[in-house]
């Protein structure tokens with residue numbers, strides 16, 4: 001009881017607005033204000049000290065600070081922007097709808113939302129397509145152009161990083177990568193036991209003769225010359241997004257799921 005009386009006496013003796021107040025209906029707490037505008041309202045009268053400062057007694061530096069200009073610093077009391085993190089920033093993903101400028105980290109890819117599309121940090125954009133019946137590569141490529149515009153094509157992984165970005169875009173759903181716009185130049189072309197890239201398998205090519213990159217595995221005895229020049233192999237993938245197997249088949253492979261890419265972004 002004596003302690004409580006002493007504390008009340010101390011609080012009553014504090015000068016100016018430096019007090020805490022609890023209002024009964026509704027219950028709100030104000031620090032530095034008698035009229036809190038939120039459940040907790042901190043109103044500083046200092047022009048030099050941070051409005052809010054969260055520190056630890058056991059570490060050097062600061063956990064969280066709200067500066068006199070209203071900027072938030074994490075690891076710094078003097079944020080140079082509205083938000084400054086004086087250290088590393090770790091991103092993830094959730095189901096909420098994005099707005100332009102939203103960043104997220106998926107798998108191994110940093111994606112930024114431009115207001116309409118998620119793009120990788122290198123500018124690549126994708127659309128994940130599911131159609132009612134299985135499409136061959138030529139029909140899927142045509143679907144991409146007619147649905148999204150002339151620059152949209154059936155996926156050709158251009159580099160390992162591009163492939164990775166596409167993989168992460170569909171959350172590692174390998175079904176979307178079972179057909180690709182990579183074709184034999186003429187019927188009968190093979191790349192048996194050869195890495196499937198535009199550097200190593202020149203008998204096959206991307207739809208536009210540009211670079212392509214599927215993987216560097218050299219233990220697969222395919223493609224052995226079955227595909228037509230507008231047909232896709234069927235590709236299967238390991239859970240980490242690397243190529244597992246592929247096979248060219250006489251009629252070409254079809255899929256009800258595929259990826260359209262914004263080519264030449």
Ligand SMILES: [Ca+2]
Pocket residue numbers: 222223224225226247248249
């Ligand atoms: Ca074959």
